[in-house]
Structures are given as C-alpha cells and as structure tokens.
Amino acid sequence: MYTITKEPIRTNKVIENVIHPDAGAVNTFIGTVRELTGEKRTLFLEYDAYVPMAEKKLEEIGAEIQDRWKDARVSIVHRIGRLDISDIAVVIAVSTPHRADSFAASRHAIERIKEIVPIWKKEHWEDGEEWIGDQLERTEYPTGKPKEEHLK
Amino acid sequence: MIKVLLFAGLQEKAGKAEVSINRESISVTKLIEEIRANEPNLDLTNVMVAVNEEFVNQPEQIVKSGDTVALLPPVSGG
Numbered sequence A: 001m002y003t004i005t006k007e008p009i010r011t012n013k014v015i016e017n018v019i020h021p022d023a024g025a026v027n028t029f030i031g032t033v034r035e036l037t038g039e040k041r042t043l044f045l046e047y048d049a050y051v052p053m054a055e056k057k058l059e060e061i062g063a064e065i066q067d068r069w070k071d072a073r074v075s076i077v078h079r080i081g082r083l084d085i086s087d088i089a090v091v092i093a094v095s096t097p098h099r100a101d102s103f104a105a106s107r108h109a110i111e112r113i114k115e116i117v118p119i120w121k122k123e124h125w126e127d128g129e130e131w132i133g134d135q136l137e138r139t140e141y142p143t144g145k146p147k148e149e150h151l152k
Numbered sequence B: 001m002i003k004v005l006l007f008a009g010l011q012e013k014a015g016k017a018e019v020s021i022n023r024e025s026i027s028v029t030k031l032i033e034e035i036r037a038n039e040p041n042l043d044l045t046n047v048m049v050a051v052n053e054e055f056v057n058q059p060e061q062i063v064k065s066g067d068t069v070a071l072l073p074p075v076s077g078g
Helices: A011-016 A051-068 A099-116 B008-014 B028-038
Strands: A002-005 A025-032 A040-049 A073-079 A081-084 A088-096 A119-125 A128-131 B002-006 B018-021 B025-027 B048-051 B062-064 B068-072
Touching: A002 A051, A011 A025, A011 A073, A011 A088, A025 A099, A040 A073, A051 A073, A051 A099, A073 A099, A088 A099, A119 B008, A128 B008, B002 B008, B002 B028, B018 B028, B025 B028, B028 B048, B028 B062, B028 B068
Parallel strands: A002 A073, B002 B068
Antiparallel strands: A025 A088, A040 A081, A040 A119, A073 A088, A119 A128, B002 B018, B025 B062, B048 B068
16 A cells, blocks of 8 residues: 555556545546756656655555545555656555545645655756755754654 | 664765664764764755654654664655
C-alpha cells in the first residue's frame, strides 16, 4: 500500500489497492516530471530516499487521512532513481464513500509528502545539476528540525 | 559506535553514504557538533535529524551506540 520503488509505477495497481465496496469515489494524484520550470529546462531527475523511513512516513500520512476521513482507503507509491520527462514520480490513490473527501484527502497526501517524507530530487539541467531543497518555500527549520506541527 | 546516514546532497558532498561516531551515548546536539568537526565541508544548516527512522524533536535527546541516525536535508519528493 505504501511503497518506494525503483521500477516504473503501475498506476492501475495503486488504484486497485483502494477499490472497495463501500467506496463511491477514487481520486488519484499522479506527479510527473516537468520539463520547464520558469526558463530552466530539465533534462532528467534523480530521486533519492531514506527508503525504510520514507515508507513509514507514507504509512503515517495514510493514517492521518484515515483519522480525518474515516472510511478512506489510501495507497501511495513513489519512484526513485533516474526519471525522464513525463515519467511518473508518485501515484496517490484515495477511495472514500463520497467524492469531496477523496479530493481533499488526496490533496492532503501530496502536501504532506512534500513536508515529512525523506525523498529528495536532483534536477539535471543543460548547464548544471542541483539537489532541490524545500519546494514549498514556506517551511523553514530554523532550529534544524521540523516544528511539532509539521510532524502531525 | 553510532551510525550516521547521509543522503542526497550531503552524501554527494561527503563522498560516502555514512559516517560513524565512536561514542557510547551522546546528545543529538553534541553529535551534530562532532560531525561538523569531522566533516567541515558539510553544510548542516536546515538539516533535520532522525534517530531510528523518527524525526528528533528534542536536540537534547540522547543517542546510544547501535542507534541509527540520519541527517536529512529539506525534502523534495512528490
């Protein structure tokens, strides 16, 4: 249900993980590799992860969702290694009895991935390469660690 | 012996995936100071610390021999 993989993600498999007779909605979020960011042209990305902790944190995000949206089912798979333009980096599937919750829960999952899951991407451009830090550009850790509320 | 894992930019900069600190027990703050002294070219600003796969909330937390510490740069998954 919560996996870090080096292989291409099978989207249908992630969806099947959350299919259930009680579900009336399945929302999927698919994150893909974007070529242009502003004026910069990405050639390819490289993802690294602290795999056991990352899988644990994905599972925690699933638990957060089930805490807030009671009948939700969640599956999240993130790919690491080298990814080319338009390759799928992450697939989130959430099923809920009604549609509004599935949209909200799916959004929650991707935002939390960007906060608490130890996965890093390195951009490779025509003129260089760089490990990308905080993409949210709103979370700073002046104490060198996330604040309590970022971990909840 | 405390194993300290390095990831992403830190790993690249250090040229290795882990460093060892030869201590029986030490606070997270002191551990970071020691790593800074041993690996002066590592930029540990904004680095988060995990002990045994959990984020550290208290820098005074004690790490013991056998624990696995990880230095985590700001994450950028998704």
